[in-house]
Amino acid sequence: MSELADQEHDDQLMRELGLADLGFSLMRLEGRVFLRLTGVVHYGGRSYPYDLVPAQGVLAKPSKWRKLDADARAAVLRERASPAVVEELHGHVQAFVQEIADASDDCDLDPQPFLQGLADMQISEPAGMVFDRIRQRLEHAVERDMEEQHAERTRQSINLAEYPASFEVARRLKRKFIALLGPTNSGKTHQAIEALAKAPSGVYLAPLRLLALENYERLQAMQQHGRPLAVSLVTGEERRLEPGATHVASTVEMLDTRTPVDVAVIDEIQMLADRDRGAAWTAAVCGAPAHTVYLVGAPEARRAIEVLAARLDCELEVHVLKRKGPLSMEESPVRKLTGLRRGDAIICFSRREVLMWRDNVTEAGLSVATVYGNLSPEVRRAQAQRFRDGAADVVVGTDAIAMGLNMPIARIVMTTSVKYNGVEEEEIPAALARQIAGRAGRFGVHEEGLVAGFDAETHNVMRSLLREKPVPLKTTGFAVAPTLEHLHRISAVTNEHGLAKLLKRFVHNIDVPDGFFYPRITEDQFERAAWLDMLQLSVAEKFALSLVPISAKVHSLQHAWESWATALAHKKITHLKPENNPLHYMNLQEAEDACRLYSAYAWLAYRQPEYFPDTVLALRLSREASERVDAILQDQNSAARKRQPKKFRRR
Template sequence: MNTTEQETHDPIPDNDAVLSDALEQHLRAEGAELAKLEGRVVVRFAGIAEAGGLRIPYDLIPPDGVLANAGKWRNLSAEKKLALARERVHPKARQNLHRKVSEFVEALAARADDVGLDAREFLHVLALKESSAPVDHVLDRVEQRLIHAIERQQEAMNAARTRESINLAEYPATFELARRLPRRFIALLGPTNSGKTHEAMEALAKAKSGVYLAPLRLLALENYERLGEMERNGERLKVSLVTGEERRVVEGATHVASTVEMLDTQTRVDIAVIDEIQMLGDRDRGAAWTAAVCGAPANVVYLVGAPEARRAIEALARRLDCPLEIRTLTRKAPLSMEGQPVRKLRNLRRGDAVIAFSRREVLMWRDMITEMGLSVATVYGNLSPEVRRAQAARFREGSADVVVGTDAIAMGLNLPIQRVVMTTAVKYNGVEEEELSAALVKQIAGRAGRFGVHEEGFVAGYDDDTHYVIRALLKEKVPPISSLGFSVAPTLEHLNRIASVTGEQSLARLLKRFETDIDVPDGFFTPRITEEQAERAMWLDTLPLTLADKFTLSLVPISSRVPSLHAAWQKWARALARGHASHLDWIGEHNARATLQEVEDDCKLYSAYAWLSYRNPEFFPHGEEAQRMAREASERIDGILQSQNRAMRSRGGRKETQVRRAYAR
């Protein structure tokens, strides 16, 4: 307050009663009100702001309208209270507040009108007396509410546009060639060792052209070789292999063995075989089977798998308007539960498959069994297909007495197992340990008693509790796969379509829109993205990459849970963002002292690089070298496993409890 303004004030009275009256008169004369709110003493000005035909009442605290906190105000003398009021409450303060509010109302009303919103829904709070915040804070909150309302409105518009751009009810129509063909389905359903895959492969070999779609690279590789040994009209079949990480393209090939995700929907064939059709119900990979059933461009599509897939297949056939023939097969050799659990290592015998559910447990059991004197082949998910095949061959050829593995043996490996021994009835699901499903137990147990090798298969638990639970699970009826809600994964075309109608370029937000906003009219097909892809997308959005590059990088088959592999993936992404090619020289050659885990990780790394090389050879130019290095790493892994087996057998004599304690450490 300047001197001139101070001189306009009346002299300050000299007693408290008179001073209090003078304070009230001053506030009244200036149109102000004294209030106590939220522990503070404030002054407020009321008025009406007019703008754009609106009359908006307000009752607000000017920028310096907080006089003191309540305790300090009580301790002030009447004289100081009056002096403070005269300093803060005057015509200029009221005029400035009125101008600020009027300008704000005019600007906000114009913004609200531009987007079709009613400004009064936001401005009515200016007349409320609920806060001790000065005017600037109140106006900021009002503006934020408008901004959020505009964002919600935009979000609703984008959601509506997304729904209009993608209707999952029309998903099958996106596979144009398949929809034009007079397709029919033949479902071969039965338990393990029922000969269903053999029947389908025989039909495939007799066809002029065909494709085999596998759930695993290992199965694609096995059936690529199997088809290559088969004949049609007295001549060997010409077969190509196509997986995410490898291509063996044969000129003039009539048949292709492929992983299911690599289905070529643009090349017509006579027969397609889709293996493990019950994977339609898989949470993370089921979308690949949905796409294969809807898009396989074949006159006849064989759907091969477990009986619980029947309802799902029937529902899909009806939806796709394809004739369906169902053939139900039974086991060719009986499967029996042994009367007693194994209980001791010495009760294991040649031809057994010992099942655990983690790499650590598999290696522990391998070491215990090997030290007892039996030779062991080892199979678990982290091993490359080449290593798993090499280990399986040792068991098949008799150089290994026992195979120790995870549930990886349940899918794809044809092994001469006579008895399956379950070491546990629980498995870690990523969050906690849970009891095995009846479907998984039956698939694993079904590997015992291979037809043509053993007359009967047997199953046992290692300990009493496991034996009891496995017996119960084998008797349990497997629930059918849902005939509604078939997963559909986003394609780059889907994301580009959403981006074109929303203007969005964030991969994470586009994936979220695909999952939550596209039209799912009857729930028959449902959008599905994996947690890993969603997490990767958020990190990739921090880099200056095209949507196509971000989408490709989000799908690289490499574990985000292994620090060295995740770091390599991030390095590749950063290099691509800078426009630099990624070379293999920085990955490093095998160290002679590398551990089994390190070599396994190297193998995964080279395979992932090869996967990227097929999709972006300009920036990942060493695909062939990566495949060679992956093969070398696989050979080294197999060698390490054999060396460890020999070392354990030569050591021998350690008790089971000693080995368990060593792994517990």
């Protein structure tokens, strides 16, 4: 029998049994033979038709159904398509319509688009499956509607155009900006620090702990009215608070926006454009509570400073300084280790490369100081001091020397012009090339600064980069990072408490009217937030933990951070246990990691002292770990020199 003839035969059987009059029809679809039942329910003054498969409406596969004779088919139909089935399904539909209509009404949604699926969803699954799909559609619609409401409430709660007004003390002061712009070795920082030291009170804001530490000591050595300045040091990991201090040296993220001072110095102002930390400079410019604010940095920041000053309605005075000594490219590359000489700084872009070049250079007969980003400020400073004192002939380092280390470098020697940017290897930007090269030729020590590539290709690239015209910083989209107050405000209007969701709302939902200020978070913070949301922590606790300065790429450090977060979630006190791995047994990498671990603990201890009480111990251990790192570097340097025959050693 053909399929068409079979269908006609079934239709005739349905009529003979009176099932068509009850609203039943027999269908073949999706490899099934099944019953459908049509009807209408009424609720809230509206009618809702349905066309559904009863709970027992699926009869058989087509092949099995064809094998049944008319009597067998009739018996199955009488069992599965009775008035009782009609009544049962109608009751289920009536209850479901009421459920969806009431739920839609609660959410200010029209139930019709959802309940229309009772008649339109032509599937072979029983009615319960249709109900579930409609519930899911409603749930998604409610979520979308709630998302739109939360997004709108977030927009209404935070308007970035009003960001400067959030700094109440700075807003009340009549502030004046003085921009001191120039290349490295132009004396701009010296001029700003001199002005700061003469002021009755002030703050120096550094991009690095090392710079904060150096200028803290520099200010301590200066006098005012015949007496030494009273200066405090405030960084994320350390506090040296002087009673009655009039001046503070601080990292830029630690700016106290509530205590007015006479003068503020914001160093490396071009960091406004930094992808990860630019928001700290935006906050400093908007919030520094000083009558006079010195903005110190590269000339390419000038236009950005001008538009910021105009936006903040602050008077601006710009001074462009010139380099105090000439900077020149060597005529040819160095090419050989024997071409290196005392006073050189050999630049690489990774810790591994630094240590490799360090060994090569020492074996060639030159003593070496070593500087790279993974070293603590104390170690970097100790190594730089060896170079300044003449205990090291050359310094081998990364671009970490480009910011915060004043050394009598005669010549910069670039081993490469390519650096890993976190995603891929790429040529360094001209701005970085200029900043590194500018460290050559310390004023008062050398008549000029020299720059060379170790190989011909690097030499030619550096020559081109130093000739490039500086690219001005953008004059819009100044980064703003979320504060805890921002997150609490978003949480209050959305009733959300997950840090990842709050950060996401900050980035995507707050009001950014003209794009002058723009919300930013780092990828690291967002990834940490997702992990922290699995723990029972407050928004404030999660926010603090998301900012701990510790590398997720080092397993031992990531493990320590996770254990700290878990302990805080259980409200357990975390003590340091240095005895588990004594410092004198550590190799270089272990000692470096220990130093970073203790510093990170200290950072957290200042913010959660109740649960991380060993602040003093952490600072002591950090200093001891730094001393261990410095000792290892010196031992390795000596060992490498001993491997070189005496007749090849240079003095």
